[in-house]
Amino acid sequence: MKKDMKDKKKEWVLGVMSSLEVPQETVLDIPIISFIGNREIAIENFISIVQYEEDIIRLNTTCGELAIEGKNLEAKSMDSEQIHIKGKIQSVSYGQKG
Helix, strand or coil: CHHHHHHHHHHHHHHHHHHHCCCHHHHHCCCEEEEECCCEEEEECEEEEEEECCCEEEEEECCEEEEEEEEEEEEEEECCCEEEEEEEEEEEEECCCC
């Protein structure tokens, strides 16, 4: 029953946002992912780092777990809202939340 209310509330919020032309990521904390070729990726609105290794960096996001795989991966800068990763990026994928 709680899930139905959450779904209805989410639908209502999305409807209001659409009417007001407010970007979804502003209200829902949806990750924003920007690439510069296959050498750099910036992720905004992530929650935490789950795994940090030279060949994989996994981040917890509101949409599930985000895995960045590649070679010589390194977080060049990070703050509470965004992370910039450099290296040879080979794949980016989402896993299920939960």
